[in-house]
Amino acid sequence: MPELPEVENVRRGLAHLIVGKTVQTITTDWEKILIGGVQHFNQQLTGATITGIDRRGKYLLLRFDNGKTLVSHLRMEGKYQLALNKQDPPARFWHVSFTFTDASQLRYLDMRKFGRMQLVATGSEETVVPGLAKMGPEPTPATFDAEAFYQTVHKRKAPIKSVILDQSVVAGVGNIYADESLWLSRLNPAQPAATLTRKEAFQLHDQIIAELAKAIRLGGTSVHSFVDADGHRGAMQDQLHVYDREGTPCDRCQTTIVKIKVGQRGTHYCPQCQPLRKRKLK
C-alpha cells in the first residue's frame, strides 16, 4: 500500500492517537509478522510507554520509554487503527493487537500479511535493520543532493525507474511516485539510467522532492485501499497523471497513456511526452 507520503500520514495520525499510552499486552494470530515472536515483544514492551513516532523512508519507528524502538514496515497492505476499547468489534484482516493500560487497543491489519515488525534498541535501528542500514537520503532539499544523485544515476545501466525505486538511492519512492516523477520530468521509465543527461537527472531529482511533498500535503494516494490511522483516505489520487490511468489521454498532449512492465513492475507513461531516447552508454 504505502509509499513515503502514505507512511508519513500514518505516522502523523498515530502520533496523535497513541503517544503516551502504556502497553499491557500484545497478541497475534500470525506470528511471522513479529520478528522474534510475540513472546519476545511482550517481554520487551509490557509496561513500556510510547514516547514518540518517527519515520525513515517507508519505515515507522515507534519509540518507547525503556530504550526500545519498534520498527514497522507496512509493505503492501499494512494498516493501523485504534480501537477505543479492546472490546470493539473485530476488523477484517486484523493480525496484531497492542492492548494499552487504558483499555484502548492499537490494531495492525494486513490482508496479505507481508508487513513486519522488529524490536531493537533505540539508536541501533540504522545498523541492525538491513532495510534501514541501506536507506538513502530522505527526499528533501536539505538531505537529497542533486549532484550525488546524478553521479549515482550515471553509473547505473538499469532502467531509470528501477534506480529511483531503489531505496538506497533515495528513500521512499514507490511504484506510483516513480511513474509520476518520470512523467513530470518527461523521462521514459525504461531509459537506461546512465544515459540521462545531468540536466535530466537534476530535473528528476527536483520532481521527486516536489511530488512527494505534495502527496504528503494531500494526505497520500488512495487508489486501492490506503487509509491513515484515522481511517481517512488521501486526496492525491486525483492529482495523478499516469499511474492507474492507462487508456486515458495524457494531461499534456492527449496521447493515450500506456502500461508496460519495467523491472517486473506495472509502469504507466505517455509515449509522446516520454520518448525513449536512443543514446549510447559507454
Next chain:
DNA sequence: CTAAACCTGTTG
C-alpha cells in the same frame, strides 16, 4: 541481474 517468494483479495 532476473525470478521467485511471501499472502490474499480483486478484477478482467
Next chain:
DNA sequence: CAACAGGTTTAG
C-alpha cells in the same frame, strides 16, 4: 481462471 496489486528479501 489467470493476472495483478502501494514492497522487499532471497534464491538462482
